[in-house]
Amino acid sequence: MILTFKRSRTIFGLFILELTNSTILKISRPVKDMKFIKKIRELNRKRNYFKKRLKYKIALYKATKKWHREPSVKISPSEVRTVLMIRNEGKIGDAIVSTCILRTMHEAGISIDVLAIKANEMIFSDNPFIRKIYLTEEMDYQDRYNHAIPDDLINTLKENNYDLMIDTGIWDTGLYMPHMIQAISPKISLGFNKEKWLSHYDVNIRFNHYEHHVKEIYARIINYLGVPGASQQRYEVYYKQSITDEVKAIDFFKKESKKVIINMYASHNDRNLTPQQTQEIISGVLSKNKDADIIVLDYKKKFINDFFHGAYVYHVPSFYHAMATINLADLVISPDTAVVHVAAMYDKPLIGIYRDISDNNKLWSPGYRNGHQIFTSTFVVGEDALLVDNVLNAIDKFDFN
Structure with missing residues (x-):
């Protein structure tokens, strides 16, 4: 609504x-x-x-x-032709999900600019459905009134005279947002779950995060604009073919065998897999398919290449390399993190490991048919004695022979 x-x-x-x-x-x-x-x-x-x-x-x-905002010039949703999407936080998974709106809006004749930061710029770079990417400093929602955007950039965004500005956050509104909206002055500002007294938002869409996946907010935006195709959402991130070629050249990918990717790391240490859990998962996978090739993604470069018996440790040079690796996989095993959304982008069989948290379970679930979600019995993933068995049992849901 x-x-x-x-x-x-x-x-x-x-x-x-x-x-x-x-x-x-x-x-x-x-x-x-x-x-x-x-x-x-x-x-x-x-x-x-x-x-x-x-x-x-x-x-x-x-x-x-x-930062009182004067009433803006109202236009109907069908008249929207220029959009600024705010993505000024460093969460890579959130940025990946937000790409699902770009193709549909572009094909409807809408020009889309993105206000991003250096940490997530790579998710939007070279996307043919984005007109312009503007970069600013990362902002926390508790950053006060100064919007942390240089005055010259603010002036540029204001001069762009956007029809619609989208605040994609579904939780707390940034303390800087009233200033930003006032300064940029879009014809329509759209947000989710905003307080009634937050008059800077012209359109407020109620979103129940207990019942819907986060990509549903983008379907709501498309529906608001009256553009067909809200159900045809597709994550899209672009990178050079040379990166895929580089990954394919690894001996691991030259063999004709099932390829299993294990990601150990999440954005918080209490969601990481431990080395012991990882080794036990590797051994269990090989007991199901002795010819499987297993690669452990290690962007932190904590482990030598042969640290895990039966698997290869890949010191991932960039997130693009991790994406190319996942695109070549037959099965992905990962805690709840951006890797889950990369697997979703390529529709890869996935076992996503989640803590059982009601705010998160549906909202950030894999959100696609091939994405299988399991929950830990403990808050700290590394302390769950049942985790390895649950992962190995979940593998049986896929054709892994």
Whole structure:
């Protein structure tokens, strides 16, 4: 559903519900009951979280007042011909998913510019469906009113006179966004799950992350614009053929055999596979198919080439090389990270290893038929004693002989 916001007169009602859900206790005497102490600590954590959230909400509300936006010139969605998509964070997986909108919009006659950062520029480089990539510094949502974009770039973006500016974030709104929207002044600004008093957004789309994959937000954008093809989403990242040729030249890929790619690393250490888990997965894979060739991606260069018995360690020179490697694979095994979305882009059989977190399970699932998702029994992936068996059992879902 698409909603247009009107400014609320007060922000204080926003915090009443949060306040009633928080409990603050002060203890004046020693307590020996460890369960009670644990409960107090939990309540204190909730109190601290509430205080942090309240501080952020107040700062965001002040930003809307400080950087007040005059009413923009409204146009109908069907009139949109120029778009600026904001991708000013370093999450590579998010950037890959956002490419699913580019071809459809381009074919509908819409010119798309992307505001990116150096860390994710490679995902958008050489994409024929992007008109222009602008680079800025990475911004955290708690960065305050200064938008961290050079004035000359802001002036350029303003002069581009965009019909539509898309804030792809579905969580917290950056404290810098009111300033950015005011400065760039698009005809329409579109966001997801925004507060009613955040008047800088002309269009707000409600999105339930418990029920939908993140790529659904891009289908909603396409539907808003009235462009056909919202269901025909396709991730697309472009790189030189020479990189694919370089990967194909590795002895590993010259053999006629099943190729298994194992990625150990996620964006957080508590989601990484341990060396022991990796070795046990390798041994299990070979017990199912002794002729399989297994390659372990190691962009951190932690392990020598023959560290794992029965597998080759590939010191990946770039993310493009990792992508080319995955494109040549018959099976990919990886924790929840950008590699999952690369496997989705090439429709590769995948076993994605996820922690069981309700906010994440559907939203960042593989999101395609060949992507199989398993959940760990522990928060730290490396501590899950059942993980290896679960991975090996999942392999049986694919034709791996």
